[in-house]
Amino acid sequence: MVGHIKLAGLIVALLVILLPSFTLAQDAKFSVSPTEVKIDNLPLGESAEFELTIYNKDELVHVFTFTIFQPPEEERREGRAELPDDSWISFASPNIEVPAKSAANVTVTVAIPQEQKWTGEDWETWLGVAAESSDLLAIRLYVRLLVSTSAAMEAGVNAGLVVGIVVGIILLGYGGYYYFRRKTKPQRF
């Protein structure tokens, strides 16, 4: 009898409950637009902004969260490299509540640091949108974000401008100096 009780206790100890919440709604129906965003000629040190629209097609309000995902090389568009730093991308809010049968926008900002090594780059990263849920199965929709920085010309731009201004100032100063020197020379009568 004691043996039976011990066995029963052991069986109970080995049981566990793998139980998703029953209280939450089924699959949140939603969509995201656009599906792909391409930013060209983004100057280093500057930022670009765009909006993602989330359509909550469900009968219930849902909170949507945003993530950044670096896709593997075989999933990226041809010629695109991995974005070096996720922190260059920011969402206006980490999540957004969207009422039933409604749409909401979130602003995404892309800012690349002003470092020479990032000129002329073509990157890709994915922006994920998911409805908060504790169900076993969840859906996440990705938007492809393609970012291209200004070519090396950007670095030459400032150099050209500086050289032009310096040469102009030198020549203007030189001309002005001689002009006023001649003008102030005592006249011979």
Place this chain on the structure above:
Amino acid sequence: MKSKITSIVVAIILALIFSLPALAAESESITITMTGVSEISISLDKTQWPLGNVASNTEYMTSPPIEWCTLTVEGNRNVNIFIVGEDAEWLDNPSAYKWTLSTDGTNGENLYGLRFRISGDTSRGYVPITKTEGEFWPYNGGSSLAPGDSKQFGLKLLTPTYFVGGRQMQTQITISAVAA
């Protein structure tokens, strides 16, 4: 007098020669292209699998095994689908106890396996779900799913060979889509 004026003019011209291209280049605008009215969406007809109590070192399958859940492509873009899992955590104290998700669908002490199988996919059979996003559809360079397409699939759970009993565990499998 003439030479003074000439030198000033030359200076201005030289300054402009150097700075104009630079100024012109700076005015080049950032282009943001967003694919028109494209919209991405997928749906699942089931998101819960209430297992109740489970025993150690035991395999559980959804019922029906490989037609348990239907994934449908909505929106208006062809999509590639991925699947990723995570560790199962103790609901009462997630940081205190977990089952680690195995990398190959096998099990061990506090190590559990998850697999999926798509109806009609005879070449892969059951595929492990890991913590790294894996191909759901297409696979091996196949074609993506078009709007209106659907795929039925099922899940298989292999519980750890040993775990602490009486604890309610929770995990999540995320199915994701990106424009093909």
